[in-house]
Amino acid sequence: MxxxxxxxxxASLWIxxxxxxxxxxxxxxxxxxxxxxxxxxxxxxxxxxxxGEAMDIAVLAARYGPAFQVPTGLFSREIVLCDATAIAHFxxxxxLIYRTPDFVREATKNLAxxxxxxxxxxxxxxxxxALAPLFTEASVEQNFAPTFFAMAHKMESMxxxxxxxxxxxxxDIQNCLDSLGVAGFSHDFESLSGGYCLATAALYTLRAxxxxxxxxxxxxxAALAPSLRALPTAKNRIINDFLAAMSRIAGDxxxxxxxxxxxVLGLLIKSLAEHPAGEFRLSHAEVLAxxxxxxxxxxLVELAKNPSFQDKLRIELVQVNDLAxxxxxxxxxxxxxxxxxxxxxxxxxxxxxxxAAEDDVIPLSSPIAANSGETITSIKxxxxxxxxxxxxxxxxSETFWGPGFPQFDPGRWWQDRNNVDFPGNxxxxxxxxxxxxxxxxxxxALVKVVLAVIVGGFTLSLPEGPQTVVESTGGHIxxxxxxxxxxxxxxxVARVRQE
Numbered sequence: 401m402x403x404x405x406x407x408x409x410x411a412s413l414w415i416x417x418x419x420x421x422x423x424x425x426x427x428x429x430x431x432x433x434x435x436x437x438x439x440x441x442x443x444x445x446x447x448x449x450x451x452g453e454a455m456d457i458a459v460l461a462a463r464y465g466p467a468f469q470v471p472t473g474l475f476s477r478e479i480v481l482c483d484a485t486a487i488a489h490f491x492x493x494x495x496l497i498y499r500t501p502d503f504v505r506e507a508t509k510n511l512a513x514x515x516x517x518x519x520x521x522x523x524x525x526x527x528x529x530a531l532a533p534l535f536t537e538a539s540v541e542q543n544f545a546p547t548f549f550a551m552a553h554k555m556e557s558m559x560x561x562x563x564x565x566x567x568x569x570x571x572d573i574q575n576c577l578d579s580l581g582v583a584g585f586s587h588d589f590e591s592l593s594g595g596y597c598l599a600t601a602a603l604y605t606l607r608a609x610x611x612x613x614x615x616x617x618x619x620x621x622a623a624l625a626p627s628l629r630a631l632p633t634a635k636n637r638i639i640n641d642f643l644a645a646m647s648r649i650a651g652d653x654x655x656x657x658x659x660x661x662x663x664v665l666g667l668l669i670k671s672l673a674e675h676p677a678g679e680f681r682l683s684h685a686e687v688l689a690x691x692x693x694x695x696x697x698x699x700l701v702e703l704a705k706n707p708s709f710q711d712k713l714r715i716e717l718v719q720v721n722d723l724a725x726x727x728x729x730x731x732x733x734x735x736x737x738x739x740x741x742x743x744x745x746x747x748x749x750x751x752x753x754x755x756a757a758e759d760d761v762i763p764l765s766s767p768i769a770a771n772s773g774e775t776i777t778s779i780k781x782x783x784x785x786x787x788x789x790x791x792x793x794x795x796x797s798e799t800f801w802g803p804g805f806p807q808f809d810p811g812r813w814w815q816d817r818n819n820v821d822f823p824g825n826x827x828x829x830x831x832x833x834x835x836x837x838x839x840x841x842x843x844x845a846l847v848k849v850v851l852a853v854i855v856g857g858f859t860l861s862l863p864e865g866p867q868t869v870v871e872s873t874g875g876h877i878x879x880x881x882x883x884x885x886x887x888x889x890x891x892x893v894a895r896v897r898q899e
Contacts, residue, residue: 440782443771444469457793465768467779478786485765487789491833498754531838540841545726548846552853559893568894573697698746701870701880702808704860704891709810713738717856729852737813739847743829744795745808752831753788756781791828861892
């Protein structure tokens with residue numbers, strides 16, 4: 401063996417040795433952290449990994465108590481909190497101790513880009529600092545409400561013209577997206593014209609139930625392996641085309657409006673341009689990622705299923721002097737009750753999952769039994785432990801809301817029927833604590849304006865009456881749908897009869 405061959409062999413061995421050493425160091429650190437996490441964290445009761453038990457939170461909470469654990473791997477487990485005191489502590493410490501796991505942030509980026517829900521740590525604080533002035537109650541009333549009214553009145557005009565020669569019509573209310581395009585981007589997606597619309601196709605893809613198809617599986621796995629988003633699968637292609645189209649729209653709005661008000665995107669671009677040098681700045685991509693507008697579909701479905709509640713809301717709206725004045729409709733008590741009850745039952749977010757950035761101790765409302773049989777009043781959580789609050793379960797649990805409250809009942813917000821000490825706004829649709837949804841006022845204004853215009857002028861009913869079966873699409877964005885009709889949600893619309 402000559403000297404050159406020996407040199408190549410030694411270099412190869414050195415590379416292999418270095419790689420093996422690094423792998424050994426990584427394995428040792430991972431094993432040490434895992435062992436410490438297992439030994440430090442309180443072992444709660446919960447299903448065994450081999451049991452194959454489904455993640456039905458209601459069943460697990462009834463069986464194991466208000467705080468339990470579920471296996472997520474060979475040596476890993478996730479703590480699920482259904483206890484009011486524990487939930488309040490969790491949300492209060494979300495920005496410092498409980499942070500968004502990398503796989504959740506990656507999944508969020510795949511769906512909505514690097515927006516506020518994606519950001520964490522200092523980046524999240526910067527996003528909130530840049531956006532907070534735009535989403536105050538006063539700013540929403542002054543800047544956004546007029547655009548929402550224009551959006552709603554456009555829908556009202558289209559429905560009125562369609563009803564000129566008939567008493568009622570059946571529509572697919574998913575087409576609210578057309579108006580939301582006007583509100584959010586100063587751009588008309590023309591989805592109501594019947595043509596192909598990228599935005600509609602993208603939201604249909606996100607609403608569609610999960611399947612076992614390769615396209616769907618690769619899309620979900622992209623949260624762990626981001627490179628999979630580059631594969632030309634059907635789902636990736638639709639979402640990528642949608643995001644590319646939104647980028648073009650953003651550029652168009654920037655050129656046309658130069659940051660003028662009149663659209664959400666225009667106001668955000670204006671905020672970006674006006675930040676003094678040296679302060680946090682949002683890139684155009686980050687501005688675009690804030691544009692997550694959802695039509696108030698569930699509230700329309702609930703009102704159609706409950707005609708008496710719809711009539712009561714309409715009576716309240718008729719008494720308003722000026723339905724085009726958001727300062728008046730924003731304070732209507734029954735309208736507020738209807739919106740909040742819908743958010744309670746149909747939270748846009750199913751849960752909040754965080755990972756502990758440092759050791760913590762979570763207090764409990766009352767003692768529970770640990771897996772060892774010991775009675776505990778708090779839970780020790782080691783750094784690296786995943787903790788989840790199941791929002792949709794908590795928002796409908798009899799523990800917090802009393803018997804019968806899985807059903808739609810706006811009266812819940814007229815009078816407090818129990819004295820449970822619960823965090824935030826008494827439901828978790830907007831989260832809670834320092835990371836509570838920054839756009840809560842924005843979302844409430846959008847829904848209230850649309851409801852005021854639609855319910856004030858039209859009656860809503862379901863094709864087969866109040867007993868019409870309505871399902872949730874599941875998927876990444878849960879929306880109502882009718883069985884056997886894809887993602888369609890049909891509704892009968894008629895003009896309100898004038899006395």
